[in-house]
Amino acid sequence: MARVTNWQIGRTMSYWYAENRPKRQFGAVFDINKCIACQTCTLACKTTWTSGRGQEYMLWNNVETKPYGSYPLAWDLELLKQLGPQTWEGGIYRGRTVFESAPPGERVLGWMPQSIDYAYPNVGEDETLGKVEKGAAMSLPQQIWMFYLARICNHCTYPACLASCPRTSIYKREEDGIVVLDQERCRGYQECVRACPYKKVYFNPSTGTSEKCIGCFPKIEQGIQPQCFVNCIGKIRLQGWVSPPAQAREDNPVDYLVHVRKLALPLYPQFGLEPNVYYVPPINVPPAFLTQMFGPGAAAAIETYRNARNDRTLAGLFALFGSTERTIPFFRIQGDYAIALDDDRREFARVPIYEPVHIRPAEDRLYQIMRSNTT
């Protein structure tokens, strides 16, 4: 075991290998508030990568409804239960990560699902926390809550799958930090399936090997965002590069949201993997639940998000989500526009910070009728 720095938990921690960050790290921001669980991302991924035999219930990208949805079944609850109650002190995690709490004989604290656990990818879909008082569904603030959690492989800085593989069949690409599983070397031991807390490595019974999200690296290599990003009709996703905090740049969109504004948060940072998909937390959810899921920064992130529309940089940056197929390494706000810039700071996409708003009165005087917004 080596000692490595995990900025997401504010301290060093134990990991199977020494710290070795890639030249640049695949990073993404998902704005949960905009997700409608249409599953277009899920299908975009599935039709591209996992339509074969043995991949019937394999969804590298999935969208589940929280609090009751999960794929595979109870993936997060199983581990939270094993990990037990843990504490944060300010921004520092005082509990134990999955590496630090590995039982004797194991490299990682994990659990092994059964094939039936993958058979209900939409369990709990659209279910709210509880029942609503009669009539209260139409009132604000909302008394109950639910939200959609879109998930892909987090291409972690400290992947548990990689640490657990006794054959070193999993590696992290030096050029982009994408975590891939060597399909020629894997012998199907399933240690990675057991170890990944996000359960984003899958066993293929047809080939007898494990498979996982490849971050659409053939697209990344051409400067294009992955399938699940470019097909997102809600425009909730942005793919770029995330730096460690000391190298964070204000003109890097992922850095800006993650480090500068602390608006996008990692999923279950307490597991200790330094995951690199960051979520803008849902504003209608109680802070206690969000703190457990996204760490202690959740409440502050919601406050920032509530004011995002009045913040020209944030509003502009969110307008860039889904505006281009290309990876957005840099951006700038200029006048009324948000501009996407490539590695050489050349503009390749531009969107208005605010779309023009047209208000149509309820009454159409010309035709003397009341307008209706139902069709």
Next chain:
Amino acid sequence: MRHLIAILIAAPCLLTAACSRGPTVNTLEVRAVRGAAELPALDPQSSKWDRVPQHPARLMVQDVTEPRLTVPGVDLVNVRAMHDGTNVVFRLEWADATSDLIPDVGRGSDAAAIQLPLQPGADVPDAAMGQAGKGVQIAYWKSVWQDDADRAGSGKDRVTALHPNATIDHYPPQAGGAAREEMERRYAPANAAGNPILTARNGAVQEIVAEGFGSATPTAVQKATGRGVWANGKWLATIARPLNEGAGSANLQPGQRTYIAFAVWDGAQRHTGARKMRSGWIPLVLE
């Protein structure tokens, strides 16, 4: 006269041992007897095995490297061996309440293996998969490979065998007409990459060399064969190979004393890879 008396005394004992008290047991070593023609290489239930001495090989949990096996599985494998001067066959017998063939999530494939030092001699490699510069050769019998071969005629793939009631309307990669095979191969990336774990060239046994944990590599030459039969809560499996497999292999010869080790995986207990029951080195004598 003294010889005759010895024979007269020994013969009924041997007979009794063979008929009512099971085989002769040799706890010291695995003795490969020189068998008649037609070694039962693919017949673990052959009556030819009845006359071969048996070595009860004690198995221990693999606790040398992570992931270790913390809950013990089967702790005994009974080994018999026969050779004919050209080929050698080992028959392994171990208790297993269930037959687990096709691996799935959280479910392994019953398997067993024999291991020989690549270089003969008393200076043996680490019994746990060998070590750098001192390799081992393993012949690995895995029930899923055998089951694949057995199912081949029926056209049933692993998925339909695992989930016989599942309905799958369509695999898009199969809709490619002439390009169908190529597409199906591409959508099974391990297959497209030529991963040797998919199948054993000779049906059920794969030959592997290793120089320590995590280094197992199938060899270019694959000559081992074997067959397992599960019945009444136990597996009987043969692993057969030529005594001499050529350069880069653990080669054996009649009259030789060397070492052998065994390992058993129980699919129902999720044994895979390093999570296994294994033995240390046991003397192997070829008559």
